[in-house]
Amino acid sequence: MTQGNDSPADGSPTINQPAIELSGITKTFPGVVANDDVSMTVAQGEIHAICGENGAGKSTLMKILYGMQSADEGTMRVFGDRVDFKSPTDAIDLGIGMVHQHFMLADQLTVLENVVLGAEPTKSGGRIDFEAAKAHLQEVSESYGLDVDPDDLVETLGVGERQRVEIIKVLYRGAKILILDEPTAVLVPQEVEELFRNMRELKADGATILFIDHKLEEVLEIADSITVLRHGKTVATLPNEGVTASDLAELMVGSELPSPEITESTVTDTVTLEVRNLTVGGGGDRPAVDDVSLKVHAGEIVGIAGVEGNGQSELVNAIVGTVSPSEGSVFLSGEDITRRNVRTRRESGIAYVPEDRHHEGLLLSAPLWENAALGHQTKPPYARGFFIDRAGAREHTETIRAGFDVRTPNIDVSAQTLSGGNQQKLILGRELTSNPKLLVAAHPTRGIDIGAQAAVWDEMRQARKDGLATLLISADLDELIGLSDTIVVMFRGGVVATLDPSDVTPRTLGAYMTGAAIESDDRTDDLKGTP
Amino acid sequence: MNNLLRRVLLSASAPVIALLFAVLVSSVVLLASGSNPIAAYGDMVTHALKLGTIVDILNRATPLYLSGVAAAIGFRMNLFNIGVEGQYRFAAIVSAYVGAQLALPGVLHVAVILLVAMFVGGATAGVAGVLKVTRGINEVISTIMINAILISGVIAALSKRWQAGGSVDATGSNAGVGTDPIPESGLIPNLNGLIEPITGEIGRGKELTGMFLVAVAVGVAYHIILNRTRFGYDLRASGVNPFAATAGGVSANRMIVTAMVLSGMVAGLVGMPSLMALGRFNPNFVSLLGFGGIAVALLGRNNPGGIVFGSLIFAFLDVSSGILQISGSASREIKDIIQGIILLAAVVAYEVVRRYREREEARLAAEALAESGSSPPFESGSTPSVAGA
Numbered sequence A: 001m002t003q004g005n006d007s008p009a010d011g012s013p014t015i016n017q018p019a020i021e022l023s024g025i026t027k028t029f030p031g032v033v034a035n036d037d038v039s040m041t042v043a044q045g046e047i048h049a050i051c052g053e054n055g056a057g058k059s060t061l062m063k064i065l066y067g068m069q070s071a072d073e074g075t076m077r078v079f080g081d082r083v084d085f086k087s088p089t090d091a092i093d094l095g096i097g098m099v100h101q102h103f104m105l106a107d108q109l110t111v112l113e114n115v116v117l118g119a120e121p122t123k124s125g126g127r128i129d130f131e132a133a134k135a136h137l138q139e140v141s142e143s144y145g146l147d148v149d150p151d152d153l154v155e156t157l158g159v160g161e162r163q164r165v166e167i168i169k170v171l172y173r174g175a176k177i178l179i180l181d182e183p184t185a186v187l188v189p190q191e192v193e194e195l196f197r198n199m200r201e202l203k204a205d206g207a208t209i210l211f212i213d214h215k216l217e218e219v220l221e222i223a224d225s226i227t228v229l230r231h232g233k234t235v236a237t238l239p240n241e242g243v244t245a246s247d248l249a250e251l252m253v254g255s256e257l258p259s260p261e262i263t264e265s266t267v268t269d270t271v272t273l274e275v276r277n278l279t280v281g282g283g284g285d286r287p288a289v290d291d292v293s294l295k296v297h298a299g300e301i302v303g304i305a306g307v308e309g310n311g312q313s314e315l316v317n318a319i320v321g322t323v324s325p326s327e328g329s330v331f332l333s334g335e336d337i338t339r340r341n342v343r344t345r346r347e348s349g350i351a352y353v354p355e356d357r358h359h360e361g362l363l364l365s366a367p368l369w370e371n372a373a374l375g376h377q378t379k380p381p382y383a384r385g386f387f388i389d390r391a392g393a394r395e396h397t398e399t400i401r402a403g404f405d406v407r408t409p410n411i412d413v414s415a416q417t418l419s420g421g422n423q424q425k426l427i428l429g430r431e432l433t434s435n436p437k438l439l440v441a442a443h444p445t446r447g448i449d450i451g452a453q454a455a456v457w458d459e460m461r462q463a464r465k466d467g468l469a470t471l472l473i474s475a476d477l478d479e480l481i482g483l484s485d486t487i488v489v490m491f492r493g494g495v496v497a498t499l500d501p502s503d504v505t506p507r508t509l510g511a512y513m514t515g516a517a518i519e520s521d522d523r524t525d526d527l528k529g530t531p
Numbered sequence B: 001m002n003n004l005l006r007r008v009l010l011s012a013s014a015p016v017i018a019l020l021f022a023v024l025v026s027s028v029v030l031l032a033s034g035s036n037p038i039a040a041y042g043d044m045v046t047h048a049l050k051l052g053t054i055v056d057i058l059n060r061a062t063p064l065y066l067s068g069v070a071a072a073i074g075f076r077m078n079l080f081n082i083g084v085e086g087q088y089r090f091a092a093i094v095s096a097y098v099g100a101q102l103a104l105p106g107v108l109h110v111a112v113i114l115l116v117a118m119f120v121g122g123a124t125a126g127v128a129g130v131l132k133v134t135r136g137i138n139e140v141i142s143t144i145m146i147n148a149i150l151i152s153g154v155i156a157a158l159s160k161r162w163q164a165g166g167s168v169d170a171t172g173s174n175a176g177v178g179t180d181p182i183p184e185s186g187l188i189p190n191l192n193g194l195i196e197p198i199t200g201e202i203g204r205g206k207e208l209t210g211m212f213l214v215a216v217a218v219g220v221a222y223h224i225i226l227n228r229t230r231f232g233y234d235l236r237a238s239g240v241n242p243f244a245a246t247a248g249g250v251s252a253n254r255m256i257v258t259a260m261v262l263s264g265m266v267a268g269l270v271g272m273p274s275l276m277a278l279g280r281f282n283p284n285f286v287s288l289l290g291f292g293g294i295a296v297a298l299l300g301r302n303n304p305g306g307i308v309f310g311s312l313i314f315a316f317l318d319v320s321s322g323i324l325q326i327s328g329s330a331s332r333e334i335k336d337i338i339q340g341i342i343l344l345a346a347v348v349a350y351e352v353v354r355r356y357r358e359r360e361e362a363r364l365a366a367e368a369l370a371e372s373g374s375s376p377p378f379e380s381g382s383t384p385s386v387a388g389a
């Protein structure tokens, strides 16, 4: 697999050799050129960002570098050696590790089991040496300040923790080159800071890091150099110095940086969603949602701020109906829906954008038009009586595709062939075009490029003006502050503050989210949206 | 249209490749055991081309197909109804009893027997579904247990009683031991009258089972329900991603029970061709079709059309290998080897065909792009636009 030419005999990285050199990489999928003659050089020990629109070919390029996909044309060099990976194993052997855009952990296994999976140290007799594995894992996690409990079930972890597990998994295998595909998409600002601290430590240790990110401020904060892809081609590779976010935006999509500011209030007196004294879980443990009450009016966007794992997901699940609360009730337009099943709730006008598109949002192996119907399969245009209305469903999917700029050769391809951001746009399109009364949106613009993000924000504002009530959960504080009429902060399952977005900044909001500002606050009572 | 034909041919190519591969491997086995593979296969094919054998193959394929559909309904939802074997045998006994007690006009009598069989099959499988959603018991375990209870317990006890002094038929043969005979009005007439005007006399006392038409109807219904109805959509969605299906309003528990019941209902029909041919349930009643069904469902990828292929291939091997015993050109057991290898090879063949198809599509797409200019065909412009933006 490695044909050394100008490399030293022992195969160790040579100083001055670039860590990675890609040249002329081309990769075609049915109907799409994902990478079109891409060339790029990454120096040893640098943090290199890759930016570009949804579907620009970023993930594909990284998968090629990781041996998961093979390029149709082009050559790759790693530490100066020409390589031709047949599988990720080859890449791992050369010290390349990748954390995917969509995590690939086994829910039912522990952190330790996930980390060693595929790289199990064995004792005599072929049994797995868990003691040695655990020791090594703890060594890795301590030396990089990546804090995890090896015995936790992955199922119970929040996204920030899952991400740490993925990174440890890669480091555990001795990676010298790390590829992180949109690592910050799922993180709240504090977690992003922590990740960046880890990345700097890794870099100080000599690691080379490639990462994909749609948030340009983050890119400018951490990257040493930046490569911009557009329509599968390299547009430019720039050093960080002297580049601004709008320069990057211009290169990526040819447009200005959008901002999620709301103009005038459209909040009405009609209460669409009311959550009354809702408690989820408990009974021995601390409840995941603890006596939460809130109202969302027609024409209002209520944002929920909080560090992942403080009850937001469970609150959403209880509203959508996938978990039943232990106490309290949920009302939709004045009607008690606490005991209704998910289907009845969705039929009565609840649209839902789940936090994890692969887990709850998509049928990955099914065609796009079937995915567009998911959650709305009982109603026109997707259904006619007991039958699925194929023609209607397809036609509507085309509408979504055009309206939300879902980039795909056609609507018969399976959802897994879409890029992450395009998958998200498909979900948003299906939910926003379903004529909902209430939109429950968890991280709606997660993984979406800045151009499409602006369009989604416009779409949400338009729907709000038309009377849609929106419950918005987001890790992106600018989005939360910019879009919401009211911000509710959740901490340890409870609502700890109700704020007016016009007088919070990401910094003060962050303080509330970590519980630091709760004691000193007394403004919770005089704001709209408080029960 | 040309495209559609290509796609059909490509999908059909996987089981055919698997069959060819299996034939190749078995040839080696035959050679090693001192038989002449060409002679053996020649005997089988010549035999299979006779009208009488074709009827036998269809008679064999009919219950195999039903059994395949029963298994496939479960597989579609990642449920493994391994209990088809017990379900169809138990369903046949009960419906034979009920059928023998009744005196009804023809169509009604037949309908009652089939409905009882479907009801019993559905209820038996449904128990496993209910156990799964209420007690969390894996359906593989529960259907195996129910199989054991039904087959060893009930059926064995009944056979004992029949042997001890049950109804022995006029000829006094062992085959006559069983339930009371079902009156003529309860038996589906054979299709000889329907096909003989076209094919000529079948002869040798062979009959094409009337259940053939029922199997066709079940196949069509399976296709329509699976691919055209909301229920089928929910079923497939739950199979592909149960969490997304749940968030999309599909009740996982209800789907599990419904799928098990439907699977059992079709399983209930599996024993009907045999029951109709024998006119009663007796020790000659067909067995092992439940496991054959799992195999043909796998071979046919749980598709209504694919299972047709699978059941025909298996039925052909089952039936035409019989000639080997007579001709002596090889051991009849060679068919077990072929069937086993087909199943293994099919898994590989499907993957190979899938990859070939992907590469082919990518190549065609790349060519199309090269002709039409360099930018991807779906790119409408360089800036994204969202409606209402």
Ligand SMILES: Nc1ncnc2c1ncn2[C@@H]1O[C@H](COP(=O)(O)OP(=O)(O)OP(=O)(O)O)[C@@H](O)[C@H]1O
Binding pocket: A029, A030, A032, A033, A034, A052, A053, A054, A055, A056, A057, A058, A059, A060, A061, A101, A407, A408, A416, A417, A418, A419, A420, A421, A422, A447, A449
């Ligand atoms: N397995 C596949 N089969 C077919 N097409 C694919 C496949 N993987 C990617 N594509 C296509 O290749 C293009 C590039 O996808 P890629 O995932 O690399 O985009 P990306 O830059 O990572 O986008 P995003 O920011 O949305 O994650 C997309 O148009 C996508 O539809």
Ligand SMILES: [Mg+2]
Binding pocket: A058, A059, A060, A101, A181, A419, A420, A421
């Ligand atoms: Mg991507």
